[in-house]
Amino acid sequence: MKNSRILIWVGVLSVSIALALTAASSKSPDRSGAVAVETTLAHPVMLAGAKQTTYLKVAVTGVDMNPDKRAPVNVAIVLDRSGSMSGKKIEQARRAAIAAIDQLRPDDIVSVVTYSSNVNVLIPATKVSDRESLYMRIRGIASGGNTALFAGVSKGAQELRKFIDENRVSSVVLLSDGLANVGPSSPGDLAALGATLGAEGITVTTVGLGLDFNEDLMAGLALKSEGNHFFVEDATDLTLAFATEFGDAISATAQDAHIVIDCPAGVRPVRMLGREADIRGQRVEVYLNQVYQEQTKYVLLEVEIAAGFAGRRIPAAAVTVTYRDLDRGGMRTARSSASVRFTNAAAEQKSNEHRETMISAVKLIAVENNKIAVALRDQGKIEAARRAFLENETYSLDNSAKYNSSELLTYGVTQGGAARVVDTPKWKAERKLQIEQNLKTTSQRAVTPKTEGSDKD
Amino acid sequence: MNPRLTIILIGIVVLPLAIAGWLVGRTVRDGQAIAEQRFRRLASLELAAVNDGLDGTFARIHGEATAGLDTLGSNLDDRRGWSDDSFLAAQLYVLGPDRRPAHPPIANPTQLSRSERDSLERTQRIWDGGALASTIFDRGETAAALASDSGWFTWYWEDGIRWIAWRRDVTTDYAIELERTRVLSEIINDLPDTRIGTDERVDSLIRLRDASNRIVYQWGQFEPDDGSEPVVRVPATEPLTAWNLEYYAISPSGAVTTSRVAMLSGLIALIVAVSALAIYFHREQSRDLREAGQRVNFVNQVSHELKTPLTNIRMYAELMSDNPAAPDAKTTRHLGVIISESRRLSRLINNVLTLGGKQQRSVELRRKPVAVDDVVRTVLDSFRPALEASSIEVHQRLDATEPIAADPDRLEQIVGNLVSNVEKYAADGRYLGVRTRIVEGHVEVSIEDRGRGIHVENAQRIFEPFYRVDDSLTEGVSGTGIGLSIARDLARLHGGDLYYEPTGTGSRFRLEIPFESARA
Secondary structure, eight states: OHHHHHHHHHHHHHHHHHHHHHHHHHSOOOTTOSEEEEEEESOSEEETTSOEEEEEEEEEEEOOOOGGGOOOEEEEEEEEOSGGGTTHHHHHHHHHHHHHHHTSOTTSEEEEEEESSSEEEEEEEEETTOHHHHHHHHHTOOOOSOOOHHHHHHHHHHHHHHTOOTTSEEEEEEEESSOOOSSSOSHHHHHHHHHHHHHTTEEEEEEEESSOSOHHHHHHHHHHTTOOEEEESSGGGHHHHHHHHHHHHHTEEEEEEEEEEEOOTTEEEEEEESSOOEEETTEEEEEEEEEEBTOEEEEEEEEEEOOOOTTOEEEEEEEEEEEEETTTOSEEEEEEEEEEEEESOHHHHHHTOOHHHHHHHHHHHHHHHHHHHHHHHHTTOHHHHHHHHHHHHHHHHHHHHHHTOHHHHHHHHHHHHHHHHTTSTTHHHHHHHHHHHHHHHHTTBOSOOTTOOGGGO | OOHHHHHHHHHHHHHHHHHHHHHHHHHHHHHHHHHHHHHHHHHHHHHHHHHHHHHHHHHHHHHHHTTTOTTOOSSHHHHHHHHHHOSSEEEEEEEOTTSSEEESOTTSGGGOOHHHHHHHHHHHHHHHHTHHHHHHHOOOOOHHHHHSEEEEEEEEETTEEEEEEEEEOSSOEEEEEEOHHHHHHHHHHHSOOOOTTSSTTSSEEEEEEOTTOOEEEEEOSOOOOTTOOOSEEEEOOTTSTTOEEEEEEOOTHHHHHHHHHHHHHHHHHHHHHHHHHHHHHHHHHHHHHHHHHHHHHHHHHHHHHHHHHHHHHHHHHHHHHHOSSOOOHHHHHHHHHHHHHHHHHHHHHHHHHHHHHHHTTOOOOOOEEEEHHHHHHHHHHHHHHHHHHTTOEEEEEEOOOSEEEEOHHHHHHHHHHHHHHHHHHOGGGTEEEEEEEEETTEEEEEEEEOSOOOOHHHHTTTTSTTOOOOSGGGTTOOOOSOHHHHHHHHHHHTTOEEEEEEETTEEEEEEEEESGGGTO
């Protein structure tokens, strides 16, 4: 039964990847670079004569690549083999790891690190040439002991570094079902580790298994390194999560993207929504680890624009994105800009409002509201939390009607759902779902993920 | 069965066993101590090697963290760019002449980025207290040494230790706040992993603990119990201030157990062997004693059987000799020989019986009032023919007429043995002095001769039973060697004693019998 389920997932995944790849090759992409950059303002037309706040969105979209030429990957699979993993979980983890390696090509590099109280580099970084011997070793993984998560991820990253190559996508895939309890173990510690690995170009994708893992820690580690985070309640769904992450890694078109937003005088960068950025004076800098084909990553900057004269157009931002082209190699630069025009007609401002940008902004604001609600629930203020969830539901649903967005509708519905279970035993699972959803939203990958959402049924 | 002998036998068994046991115990303990010491030394060496590795890690981190500072420009963008490009650096600080940061631009707070503000919050204490500045500047060294130098500075903030790598160049002083987690990750990456399924570090485990005693990292396949103590704990290298390295392992005493078992089984084998020997000797000894006892019984019975006919022989010979219708002189002489020899024989039998009785602890005194002088006279009378035959002149002065409570037969036996000795061994002195008197509550009988005396060396041993002085004195003289021994034993049985006193011209034996025993 489980076997057939895994096979189905792997099959679905393979087909979807194949489809994506054929679709990619049939189009005629813009061959000027591996990414396309678009800069938009939520309000490209603003009322004159008053200081106003709006959102600036920079969207970086990976263009399609020749599927035969896709960039080789360098993956470290880090598996929790602590005592709590024993039984079905470790069994499924082994299968998922094997199914994941099965998708790799011979020139890809894989390593497997397991950890409990100690760390074991089970398979040091190696090319995927002799699969059977790798599978043999993975099948030998036994469970028992504590959870040295920090050291496990560290050693996984260390294996990646042996073959680190700017033209290879480097990724740690972490699976854990528990709390870290050996070595640095706080969510802050792991987030900082994620940040430093992310800065190096290593993403950490985390798969939280069951209901006992620390979702703040796992999501933080993923967020700070720009990896994905999956909440997998049932071990039999593990293979899917792994396959999704591997599909992503395989489809990367660019990495080490450095976005520089320069605002002219009169446009003040206020804050970055849902993502950390260096804001120094008029310059904002953001790093993106990878851009995947057919996917868009975006950053959303709140800006304050000084009062202008009606009829005048001023530049709002000049954006430069430098990135490594994984298709053809070498660093490339893409440029984009946005401007704002001032008017006296309120209706003109409204009619020119940029829908997509507003939807993105609303989503990120809804996520911030959600975080506040979750924090209230964490403090035991259940009624306040319920109110906050309901307010966020209203906010999301109102805006979904306003901008005709099904995404916001879905998000709003989940907020209502959270409000209903906030004082029930289901909250434990609900919290993990909320955190996972927040991360998916803030990771700001805006393309139909064909294989995501196993846990949404 | 003689209890003393049993005790001695037990002693012979127990003492060597105790010594052997103690030696074995000590050897095992010493072996254990030596093994543990050696083990601890090896563990310390391993930890020292780990510390050397950590030194290398920190040297590398310092090098990587300060790389590129030589060519770093002094404008804000260059400096920020340098920080951004470094994985290790959380924040670059360039110190101004006032020993406070000139970069980041604290003088112009609006220019500070969020990460710069965060770093300044973490390091505020260092700048305000001047701790780092005094580390860098106040080294009290020569200008040349100060011109280019580098080092570490540590402090604590929130959840643990933080590091600054500082460097002095000719023109500029840099302090780099390091990313704490990155440093931890680098440390862990440079330390070995646990090779499960191999024979690497199967029985040991090394732990790195931070200042709060939390485990930062550990490797090794050994799983110590919770709360168990490490074999060795050493402080970790600087700048891991107040961190420790611990070495856990299966106790080496476990390895020594085999030798302890071997030694213990050897000890048990020894106990069994020695005990078996002791039991064997004990049984042999008791059989000998039993057999000796049987022989003594036999001799006693024979002696008793001899006593009655001998008494009859003596009695009838004396009757014949006392008969006034005396036969001829020749017959009288023959009768004298019979009487004399039968007396000698009955003395011998008496002595044998006394000895046998003494061995069976059944010699009893039959006390009655008796005058010592009478006893002495009786003895001298009975010896007269023999003394005369040896031309021994008897000088007697008897002053103990008062009766005392004593066994007259035993007294007679004592004095008889002494006089007999004079007749046998000191006949060539031709003198026998006998003196009795009452002194200070006891009766004293001195028997003195002018023979060749007893050599000083032998004087102590003449009272031992069956001892015969082995020199010209005893040559050609038959004797049993029990006479003096019995005499003294009987004297002591009376509460008195028998002494040997050498005189210039021969030997003197002095017998003392306490007077007051008459009233006892």
